[in-house]
Amino acid sequence: VSSIAHKRNTIPRKSLHYQTPLEVFLSYLDEAVLSSLI
Template sequence: MPKEMDFNEVDQNFVSAVADKRNKIPRKSLNYRTPLEVFLSYIDESHLSSLN
């Protein structure tokens, strides 16, 4: 995405797609786990079931 991109003109579907893609990239700083994996490691089953 270009630096001068105006985020006021970007729709939510695009932002969500980019966030989803970026959260699935393994990071060296997270011991080569993805941000999503790290986030989910802090959430237990009771939290997940309450999201439905």
């Protein structure tokens, strides 16, 4: 199950503008960290 989840999460999605779910998550995380530093 873990390997299937990893494989599915590394596929770029059209609904995410062809980014992977991990890339989208990290972009929001970076914004949250930067905004908390200001």
